[in-house]
Amino acid sequence: MTTASAAPVDVAPSPTAVPEHERVWLDRVAALLPELAATVAQDDRDARIPLEHLEALHATGLDAAFLPREHGGEALSYATLVAVVRMIATAHPSAATLWLMHLGAAHALVTLSAPEQATFFASELARGARFSNALSEPGGGNLFLTSQTDAPATDAGWSFTGRKMFITGSEVATHFFMNARVDGHRGFFGVTVDDTVSFPPIDETSGMRATRSRGVAFAATPLLKERLCAPPAPTYANLITVGFAFISIGIAEAALAQLKASATKPKPGATATLADAEWVRMETGMAWAEVEAAKALAERAAWLADQGDEAWIQASTTAKMLANEVAKRTAALMVRVAGGGGYLVKSPVQRIQRDAQAGALMAYSVPFSQGLVGGWFLDEA
Structure with missing residues (x-):
């Protein structure tokens, strides 16, 4: 297909x-x-x-x-x-x-x-x-920005021994943006890959498989004093945080496109297509509107970032949460419309459906984000 x-x-x-x-x-x-x-x-x-x-x-x-x-x-x-x-x-x-x-x-x-x-x-x-982020640690969950590993001091700065998890594209990276706990505080460093960095056997994901998201082991990897980063200003909008929602939005749009292809494909001997069925039209209408709503919310977060408005972080977290769930719902409808043919390995339907699950699991996960967003609303004066 x-x-x-x-x-x-x-x-x-x-x-x-x-x-x-x-x-x-x-x-x-x-x-x-x-x-x-x-x-x-x-x-x-x-x-x-x-x-x-x-x-x-x-x-x-x-x-x-x-x-x-x-x-x-x-x-x-x-x-x-x-x-x-x-x-x-x-x-x-x-x-x-x-x-x-x-x-x-x-x-x-x-x-x-x-x-x-x-x-x-x-x-x-x-x-x-190539660059990659080495932030998440085993057991760290959504608290990926707060390292749980103490880095002992050295003459050149500090050194890190431990593991980082879910590092996207690490196998082709030359440099990592990496965190560790130094002198009791969190620190972020630029780290160049060397022979202290190794790649244990990968435990592959079921979706987004081509990211090669994986664990990486560090054995006394140098964290150089001169490569310690300054804390970001409140108005500095991290590109990943602002852009993350649009991965799910792109997947949702691909799901809509595939849904349409399946619904409008003529069946041998049939006088109508699935696109003529009222339930398909009704549910597609809501799916399309949800994707557009998620996109508008995510675009607002980008606009706030461009304005240097500190509200970008709340807007980006909210947009990611919504976009992740919309991608999953849109993909689920795509699977229903595609039917048994979409369950075949050769069909793009099954890949899109698997990819759609990833965003909701990636930090900040949807449940964690829901707690944050709900708290912001309920605690607002």
């Missing part, structure tokens, strides 16, 4: 639209989408990092363009960031996740490091080095 075409790149006019002078970047990404879509099924089956697609995205100049101007970038907007994530996710969700994690780690290191190290990491990103 052939994967249905993803949702169109252009959307209705919006107050959070991509600035006109930045739309060239969307055109460059759009040109790569057919190649991304062409390998998504095989990459999933092989649990293979699609490095060629990540390199193609880098070759457009996109990665470096998101850096601050003082580091050779164009300081592209969060509106452009989320539009790019959504576009890639409709075609290849694992590639979208890999790209967002890579860019978020690099951007954080450039933004939060001391000047000399910031210049180093910016040059590394520009030359094509």
